[in-house]
Amino acid sequence: MSNAKSLEELEQKQDFIRRHIGPSPAQVSDMLSALEVSSVQELIDQTVPASIRLEQPLTVGESRTEVETLSYLKSVASKNKVFKSYIGQGYHPTNVPHVILRNVLENPGWYTAYTPYQPEIAQGRLESLLNFQTMTLDLTGLDLASASLLDESTAAAEAMGLAKRVSKAKKANAFFIADDVHTQTIDVVTTRAEQFGFEIIVGKAEDAVNHDIFGALFQYPTTSGEVVDITDLIAGVQSKKAIACVAADIMSLLLLKAPGKLGADVVLGSAQRFGVPMGYGGPHAAFFATRDAYKRSLPGRIIGVSKDRLGNDALRMAMQTREQHIRRDKANSNICTAQVLLANMAAFYAVYHGPQGLKTIAQRIHRFADILATGLKAKGIALKHSTWFDTLTVVSDSKDDVTARAIAKGVNFATNHEGEYSISVSETTTRADITELFDIILGEGHGLSVDAIAADVEANGSESIPASLVRDDEVLTHPNFNSYHSETDMLRYIKRLESKDLSLNHSMISLGSCTMKLNATAEMIPITWPEFANLHPFCPLDQAEGYQIMIGELHDWLVNITGYDAVSLQPNSGAQGEYAGLIAIRKYHESRGDAHRNVCLIPSSAHGTNPASAQMASMKIVVVNCDKNGNVDMVDLKAKAEEVSENLSCIMITYPSTHGVYEETIREICDIIHEHGGQVYMDGANMNAQVGVTSPGFIGSDVSHLNLHKTFCIPHGGGGPGVGPIGVKSHLAPFMPNHSVINVPGTNIGNGAVSAAPYGSAAILPISWAYITMMGSEGLKQATEMAIVNANYLTHELSKHFPILYRGRNNRVAHECIVDLRPLKEQSGITEMDVAKRLQDYGFHSPTMSFPVAGTLMIEPTESESKGEIDRFIEAMVSIKGEIEKVISGEWSIENNPLVFAPHTQGDVLGNEWDRAYDRFYAAFPVPAVAKNKFWPTVTRIDDVYGDRNLVCSCPAVETYRD
Template sequence: MSTTQAPASLSLAQLEQTEDFIRRHIGPDEAQTQAMLNEIGAESVDSLIDEIVPDNIRLADLPNIEASKSEAQALADLKAVAGKNQLKTNYIGLGYYGTLTPNVILRNVLENPGWYTAYTPYQPEIAQGRLESLLNYQQMCLDLTGLDLASASLLDEGTAAAEAMALAKRVSKNKKSNTFFVASDVYPQTIDVVKNRAEMFGFDIVVAPGDSVGEHDIFGALFQYPSASGEVRDISALISEVHGKKAIAAVAADIMSLVLLKAPGELGADVVIGSSQRFGVPMGYGGPHAAFFTTSDKYKRSMPGRIIGVSRDTRGNNALRMAMQTREQHIRREKANSNICTAQVLLANMAAFYAVYHGPQGLKTIANRIHRLADILCLGTANKGLTADHANYFDTLTFSVSNKDEIVARATAANINLRTDVDGKVSVSLDETTTRQDLAVLFDVLLGEGHGLDVAELDQQVTSCGHSSIPAELVRESDILTHPVFNSYHSETEMLRYIKKLENKDLALNHSMISLGSCTMKLNATAQMIPVSWPEFANMHPFAPIEQAQGYKHMIDELAKWLVELTGYDAMSMQPNSGAQGEYAGLIAIHKYHESRGDAHRNICLIPSSAHGTNPASAQMVGMKVVVVDCDKNGNVDMADLKAKAEEMRDNLSCIMITYPSTHGVYEETIRDICDVVHENGGQVYLDGANMNAQVGITSPGFIGADVSHLNLHKTFAIPHGGGGPGMGPIGVKSHLAPFLPDHPLVTVNENTKGNGAVSAAPFGSAGILCISYLYVAMLGKKGVTDSTKYAITNANYLAHKLSQHYPILYTGHNGRVAHECIVDLRPLKEASGITEMDVAKRLMDYGFHAPTMSFPVAGTLMIEPTESEAKPELDRFVEAMVSIRNEIRKVEQGDWTLEDNPLHNAPHTLADITDAGWDRAYTIAEAVFPVQAAAANKFWPTVNRIDDVYGDRNLVCSCPSTDTYKD
């Protein structure tokens, strides 16, 4: 539609067209697009795509999905879908509980783009806010678990337990053992995830009562505290038995119970894991939720995930950074401790703020109230002859009953869900949202009407009898949350300002473009984010009967149908809750497929050197041997090397893991030949979905010839990065792999996959954020998702063309074009001037930009991906910054500035620099902090100077600084 056409000449249908969201999602307008095309010498966007994307992989038609909807219509339709969910009162427990998210956190963190659009803090100088919050999270976990070292969150409790098992194998001194023990009263979903991981690692698993642990030769053991049935017991003797076998003891703990219970570390645990969900994070039908992982300091080199450490900047001030594990899977590849790439940073921050807001006394009040309600329920039922199975508990009571069907029927009539998966038993887990009135209804459900119990009278009886349902030896005596940060912000005014203070230290998408290659930091539209906090989605328990979750089922099934169409596959699993988990699940499907054909010996995984960094780490997790395939000087897979290795290893070839377009930023024209070579030699093709933003609507993995892919919904399909998570990594597969997709022990995901092991704790992963991708597709429709791909490519080529006049572009296609990202080669400039890629990355902060991806996939380079969401003025602003930096490098080359005294070497510059009376540098303050007019007009101030990474690793401190330091 022409923008100059008179409204009177338009039909009603034209006036009502719903492409308004397409126009708002895609950055460049018509005039900007034409200007960029003129600059790069292309007649049109479509002709540019024709130049770049190989003909033999082009789709003939638009995807077979619906047309775009307006924001208002899409939200109204999804609201109707959400209404199909039946929100019951849940007492299911098993690691998922009702919680009350403080509104100051809901509005200012979960719903705030300053927090949810930030990237992983690989550039810490512009991420000090979320790093401080994550350090608070680690301190909270250390205090509650009683151990030395905490990570900054894992994906969920089941995954954390599997990582604990892997750590135990790495560090256990019982090297001859291949057996891991799991107490039978661990959460069933955790047992399933651990068993599945153990099978892939080749470990033996024993699931048995905890008291029998001493009967087995083991390298590690896992206990639940309190147990899945609610029992609180002293497990220190069992832990001692584990240690007697030179094995590692891991404990899965409920974080709220630890407010009142003795810390597992004080009981001797080597590793403590669990979920921080009930610290203010909605259930969301299973996620996203941050899992905690703590261990002893002596195991720090074997710890999975991310650790936030305290280092110092060039002024000697405390400064925070990710320690040790920074991108370790990209560096150590198949030798990495873990394939975890996405964490759950946004949710860890919410849990940390929950602890900060309530403080130690507030948390004790909440935990004591939950426990008191459980005491009242236990006493009341016992008075009427229904005695709980365990005398010692925190919040969960299990009853052995002969009239289970009657109780369940009464619960159903009262709109209540109990835990009922164990024969002859019902369990009731209380939480922060439980009220006195809820207890009265529970008495009716468990005992029938006419019981005559009064909650107030029972409360007095509990008080007067003095009996404690927590054993004296397990009552917490150690203090928690003594650091000032947990004792300073308990009014809403103070909390609001603390959150804002931290937000102001972080650069996110609400300030400027984040041009990270392979990470696709695109617009996370507000309309897509709104349903995340709708109660119909936020408050659904993942193990609620499926008939109560029909809204979720409708949304998940429809999104899966769209993703099947967009990927060219036949089936989709929504369970993996990160890209790394998707890789793992896809490789399991390949392994199981080979196994079903009598080819279990196939264990060779070919990985081109241009593939995504997590691929080798994922391959080793399923017991595969990685063989690297070379790339040629143009960045393409070396076909001769591929053919030679595939043929040499054809008897044992399992698969290839290839990224398309490659991380070198090119559409390899031989991609179909690559698939054919692997298939001809008995292997499967895993096509990494990291770069699906360059495929949707114009080609697809299934059409290309791949067998399985994961999709980073937090990249291509607009779920925000959240400062390093949440993410989702569903996998699409061809029909022959569909029988091997993950299932779940408590909720049947698909009748055709029943009995398959789980890869995540919840049946549909982090289902609570799927509405974001659902609305992304619904509001863009078939044309919009395709246009998004086209404009991602257009923007990338515009940037590559503009930058190529000042920097070498490392890889291009045969016609000089790039795909959706490009690699700027700084190595020649480094050789000529001494200025490094690190210097350029830090200097970009002074211009108000986050650095592109640094030194990946090629050392000494910057990988840039603008996405379709950035308009030409922002692209030009970035180009202006890069050109200005090139001129600064030239001054160093020419000797105008020394290598030690120039604005790149000293970047980033802070307010402390420009207010220093001793400023004596070779360049002016204005050159330092306002190098171009655009930076002055919208200045972002880094709050610390460049951070000393080496110092931080040599002096590892991963807890909140001391009180004296904090005062500064």
């Protein structure tokens, strides 16, 4: 009986592993047979060099069932104390409209989509992002906006970078930050400046003009709540040919004059309080706007309006699309992941409430601040400022007593400065809350009536916003912000946009190097629990005990998985992780008196973020060649390491390689770098082919970033969120990021931050925690092994029809393969772009196109796809090969074939005219399998040239909608 029970429990524990891994045992057997191996282990032996295989299994524990996992995590979450937060400082409680919560944040149709590099099948999220840009432009009063950055603080650091690029004060090397900017922003900007060699001057805002600077940053309203007319400050900065940057509160801009109208060159901030939970710090989308004259220097992504082949309006990513991959170390930034899912939530929040609804929310927040201020002043309480939007700073010699009473009532104030505390009211504040605040500050029996004070404020008016700064122009006048205010209309609008986008709930997204694997529902559930969603990142640590337990366990598991000694969870994207890792290397060298070590070796096959990140760490980049097999050219590596030996800082290398193979010489590469005094940075993009089989630390590297949004199942969200923690060996651990507000244990005091919050995008860490918990040591290893099985099966079948560019030992690949389309292109004139677009007609997202080699497709099936889905993809590719052969044979001309007209929309196929050389039905249903689950692109091939020549980055004019 006990044996039977044990067997049953074991089977239950393995249920999640079986559900995460796509192929059934029978399918695995069929694939192994096709590969002519007898077992998975035999294939691994043929593929992964024995010298780097782990000698001991992982020790993250046995797999747990979904029920066990969620039950335990709920008990951990319950240790968090969700106090009412009045801390402010860039983070505010908010009411997430339930129609957005359920249909966007909790909907795989929105959270599993990939970055819109294939815009024809991404028109829904592109429209939502265009709404976000339009909202940003209206509220900031500027000309051009991006489609979100990582957080407010990193957006400020990007603003500094833009200022340096465009400022005409070319000899200046200092950037000024007003001392009333949020503390975490000063921290992150200072860290960035240190890497660039810029001087940071922090002082009174009015002192900016007294320095030789290339730019300045002001907060509007200030971190302590004051609303100041900064028109003259901006003009003073500009008189020195410097760039004036303003970090603004998005909700306040419904009532305050737009910073662009005050003369600002750059306006940025967090969109968090537009319907996105605080989540202990993130993820949150930052908005960023600037002048049209600076558009070529704008960091991140811009959504633009173009035309499709039939002349219809169509959206796409403009200009900055994959900029870091194209321009590499010349890129404006290393930003790769944005915060698309959160930007979409903020945009939908604005659409749902509309301009009047948003203004009503802002007025209510401000009125509560006025009521609170009026009551406090009536009782002789001193306020630091006479103006405010939502934040009051109290000057008090009884600060400790008041804040202790607040804590006892389950309330948090901001207590950054001696003799002062601040209270930021929010959308969630009620009249009862104001009464409670009076009780806390004044003691019970104060005799104040909220209703009476409110009537007094209403009768006498408010002067807490200076008359010169009261907003008097209309915002959000576009129909998209004035049409969907009932839940029925909003639900249908969200669904209409979702239906335009291909996501993982439609089909395999086989992007090589991007690991679009299953994001299991059980992993996603905890992120909306109030215990995780509603904590302020700067709340006292004893209120975040549950987060500390979960983060601590995740930290220890990642240490075990990576073979490193410590992990920082602060970086909130892969590119941010690269940057943090390079800073650790740089600080390590400096600590040893080797500050001159500034050369970074990068293989020619590397991700574009690698050279861009190295440039941001002020490293000199030396490219190492690859040989004809796609591996690092060892002769060239040795020569260049010898040449730069005295100044060698590090090498950045991806493993398995960007070419999809386990390079046999990886340990030798590490040894060569170490012999010359350098460090080894191993890019974690392909960690999905390492977990449980090998590890970066075991191989010999010193630091890696991990893409939790890839290998560890955090969904891509249409282009973000992401998490990019770094793992390091013990000698680098002291140099990981810290934080000026909340100290991060294990790092040196004074280490700068790379993200606004101490634990980055903490709210989505439960996803990776749950994945590791439910997979356990054995499941994680199985996932890697099955990724290798699926990739090799796919490669084997495609190789019958296409050349495979690179292979490793025994003719095997790692977790991805590169299909070389160049021979077919030369014979037929059909391009890799044509193949990518034709795949959309078959219901698939294109694999990674023309990276790392132009004219190729890099394909990664992951372990989550079944053999049936892989076979469906193979069938599509083989069918497309047949179409290309018809062009080669002359049956179809190069101008008239289904590939050059792809993708085909319903309007295209059902149009009155059809002069094609192929049948309408074949255009839409090229193989029978497509008819079972047809996904229709909503626009035809987009004209990128037209979009570049006619850059429009806000919602099209109303006349377009009338047409």
